[in-house]
Amino acid sequence: MSLQSFLRNTVREGDLTLELPGGHVLKLGDGSGPPLKARITSAAWAARIAAKPGLGVGEAYVDGGLVLEQGDIADFIDLIGANAKFKKRKKRGPLARWWRDRRREANHRRAARRNVAHHYDLSNELYRRFLDEDMQYSCAYFARPDMTLEEAQLAKKRHIAAKLALQPGQTVLDIGCGWGGMALTLAEETGVEVDGITLSTEQLALAQQRAEAKGLSGRARFSLTDYRDVPGPYDRIVSVGMFEHVGRPNYQAYFDGVARLLKDDGVALIHSIGRPEGPNVTNAWVAKYIFPGGYIPALSEVLPAIERAGLYVTDIEILRLHYAETLKNWRERFADRREEIAGMMDERFCRMWEFYLGISEMAFRHRGHFVFQVQLAKRIDALPVTRDYMGEAERALTSPARRVA
Known part of the structure; x- marks a missing residue:
C-alpha cells in the first residue's frame, strides 16, 4: 500500500x-x-x-x-x-509465538538489568523535572477530577495501602520500588517495615538518601536485587508499575515467586498497565527506544499464571483514564521545563520523550489501555469478605491523627 x-x-x-x-x-x-x-x-x-x-x-x-x-x-x-482502529492480526502459530516472546521479552537477569538502566538510569534530575514531588513514575489515582498531580499520587499510594490491610510491624516487600516513595509512605503512615528492591542504581541511591533524611532507614530498606533472588517470606507484597518489565516468558516464575515469598496469611497487590484487546505485541518504536524488553499484558495472559501459582484472586480493580490524566500532567510539566531538559540531555532526546509521552497518553485516551490492580492471597480467609475495610482504611489514612510516625 x-x-x-x-x-x-x-x-x-x-x-x-x-x-x-x-x-x-x-x-x-x-x-x-x-x-x-x-x-x-x-x-x-x-x-x-x-x-x-x-x-x-x-x-x-x-x-x-x-x-x-x-x-x-x-x-x-x-x-x-x-x-486509529483496532486491526485483527493474523494469528501466529504456537512455535512462532514462543520464539517471539523469548527473543523480545526473555529478560534474564543480565538483560533485565540492562533494560532497566536504559530507561531508569538516565538521570534523577531528568525525572525531577516532570514527576510529582515524591517522584511517582506510575499511574496516579484521581479520586476527584480537580486533584493536582501531587494529590493524586498520594491518593494512589493510600488506595493501595488500604487494599493491603496493613498493620504496624508487618513486613512488606516492594518489588520495583522506584525512588522509594511507596515504601517510605507505607513505613511512615502505617508503621510497617519495607524492603524495596530495584535494578536501577540511580533509583537505589536516591531512595536510600530519602530514607536516611526522613529517619526511616531502619524501617525502609532498599537494595539492588532481582525479584527472583529475594529470600522472604513477607506479610505483604506490593508491586507498582514493575510487572510491565517482567516479560511473558517469566510470568509463571514471577507469580510462583510471589507465592513463595508470601507468608501463609499474606496478601499481595500487583498494579500494572493492561491492554484491552488480548495478547498482542509491543509498539515497535517503544520497544526500540523507550522500554526494551517491556510488554503490556492482557489480563487473560496474567490470570492463568496466578491460578497455576496457587494464589487466590481476592480483588481486581480497573482504573480507566487515570493514566491518561497522569500522562497529560507529565507531558505538560515536561513542556514547561523543556529548555532545562534540553540543556541536560539534548534536543533529540526531548523530541523522543515528547513523542513517548504523547503516544502513551493516546494509548490510554483512545486505545483503551487501562491499569489493573490485582489483590492476591494464599488463603481464602486472609482478608475480610467484603470490600468495606478498604474504604475505611483509606479514609483513616487521610487523618493526620491516625498516621504512625
Whole structure:
C-alpha cells in the first residue's frame, strides 16, 4: 500500500494538511478539530513511514523527517490516535509465538538489568523535572477530577495501602520500588517495615538518601536485587508499575515467586498497565527506544499464571483514564521545563520523550489501555469478605491523627 493510500484510509476525522516530498499536498480528515500542518522532508522518510508506520513515524519526528508546521506533536498524536482502529492480526502459530516472546521479552537477569538502566538510569534530575514531588513514575489515582498531580499520587499510594490491610510491624516487600516513595509512605503512615528492591542504581541511591533524611532507614530498606533472588517470606507484597518489565516468558516464575515469598496469611497487590484487546505485541518504536524488553499484558495472559501459582484472586480493580490524566500532567510539566531538559540531555532526546509521552497518553485516551490492580492471597480467609475495610482504611489514612510516625 502506498503512503497516500495508507494515510487516506487512516485519517478520516480531523483536519490534517500533509506536504509530501516533491510538493504534493494531501488534505486529510473531515475538517473537524484544530487544523494541523506537517511536512515529510524526503522520499526516503516517506518510504520508511509507509513500510513500517509504527516505527517510522516516531523515528521521522525524532530525527527531523517529519516536521510540524502548525500544531504540536501532542495534537498530531491525538489526531492519529482518535482515528486509529483496532486491526485483527493474523494469528501466529504456537512455535512462532514462543520464539517471539523469548527473543523480545526473555529478560534474564543480565538483560533485565540492562533494560532497566536504559530507561531508569538516565538521570534523577531528568525525572525531577516532570514527576510529582515524591517522584511517582506510575499511574496516579484521581479520586476527584480537580486533584493536582501531587494529590493524586498520594491518593494512589493510600488506595493501595488500604487494599493491603496493613498493620504496624508487618513486613512488606516492594518489588520495583522506584525512588522509594511507596515504601517510605507505607513505613511512615502505617508503621510497617519495607524492603524495596530495584535494578536501577540511580533509583537505589536516591531512595536510600530519602530514607536516611526522613529517619526511616531502619524501617525502609532498599537494595539492588532481582525479584527472583529475594529470600522472604513477607506479610505483604506490593508491586507498582514493575510487572510491565517482567516479560511473558517469566510470568509463571514471577507469580510462583510471589507465592513463595508470601507468608501463609499474606496478601499481595500487583498494579500494572493492561491492554484491552488480548495478547498482542509491543509498539515497535517503544520497544526500540523507550522500554526494551517491556510488554503490556492482557489480563487473560496474567490470570492463568496466578491460578497455576496457587494464589487466590481476592480483588481486581480497573482504573480507566487515570493514566491518561497522569500522562497529560507529565507531558505538560515536561513542556514547561523543556529548555532545562534540553540543556541536560539534548534536543533529540526531548523530541523522543515528547513523542513517548504523547503516544502513551493516546494509548490510554483512545486505545483503551487501562491499569489493573490485582489483590492476591494464599488463603481464602486472609482478608475480610467484603470490600468495606478498604474504604475505611483509606479514609483513616487521610487523618493526620491516625498516621504512625
